[in-house]
Amino acid sequence: MPTQTPLKILLVDDEPLARERLRTLLGDIAGQCPGEIVGEAANGLQALEQLEKQAVDVVFCDIRMPGMDGIELASHLGRLANPPAVIFTTAYDNYAVQAFDLNALDYLMKPVRAQRLLTALQKLPGTRPDPAVLAGIGQAVRGGGRTHLSCHERGRLLLVPVEEVLYFRADLKYVAARTVEREYLLDESLTHLENEFPEQFLRLHRAVLVARRAIAGFEKAAGDDAEAYGWALLRGVSEKLPVSRRQWVAAKGGLGNPV
Structure with missing residues (x-):
């Protein structure tokens, strides 16, 4: 790793004292590994x-943080064209640490030590986080799916709050996520989304998942309608979503409606 150009570093931790300790340690090892701290944040959204x-070269991030934790942050960063390296910091959750280690992600146990910090930085450039692996680990750690989904649009990374999504619809190689305001194209699979958010979203059709809270009701399709066996009516938008014959009973039953 060249030492003449300082690494650009972002510190992410909801504890100011933890960020201050990292700042001090990075100063202590600057002679062996020059670095410039270009920013600090208290959670993934910030x-x-x-x-x-x-842009930065490396992100140090805590695992447990309010708003958006470090695992979810890393999963979004992993979708960037040139993602920064991510080094996790943690005081607990050893089972998660083992999972990161198996997937070639580095981590620092708190309290962080200067030599361990230097060893981690000397691995750069290293393996970048795999968003799919991180999503699975994140579910195990926090007991649920991500709070946000991400997509690229005109060179920018956009975040889509999961709680605002009305439905997902498979569209060729992408999945469209629809909110009340607009549609976003995600590089995700419908099956993965269904497995990640089983409590929030319901399968209506091989190409459609709908937010349970967004369903206003159901209606049977006309006898000559080849597109669907029935339709799901939505709150907030005028669109109707197709329900396949195979999913009709399960979809209505999944909301506690009489079939």
Whole structure:
């Protein structure tokens, strides 16, 4: 790793004292590994806002943080064309640490030590996080799916709050996520989304998942309608979603409606 150019570093931790300790340690090892701390953030959402303005080489991030945790942050960063390296910091959750290690992601146990910090930085450039692997680990750690989904649009990384998505519809190689305001194209698979969010979303059709809270009701399709056996009516938008014959009973039953 060349030492003449300082690494651009972002510190992400909801504890100011933890960020201050990292700042001090990075100063202590600057002679062996020069680095420039270009920003700090208290959670993943704040970090992504900063990264819109300033690219970095490496992100140090805690695992457990409010708003958006470090695992979810890393999964979004892993979708960037040139993602920064991610080094996790943690005081607990050893089972998660083992999973990161198996997937060639580095981590630092708190309290962080200077030599361990230097060893981690000397691995750069290293393996970048795999978003799919991180999503699975994140479910195990936090007991649920991501809070946000991400997509690229005109060179920018956009975040889509999961709680705002009305439905997902498979569209060729992409999945369209529809909110009340607009549609986003995601590089995701419908099956993966169904497995990640089983409590929030319901399968209506081989190409459609719908948010349970978004369903206003169901209606049978006309006898000559070849597109669907029935239709799901939505709250907030005028669109109707097709329900296949195979999913009709399960979809209505999944909302506690009489079939």
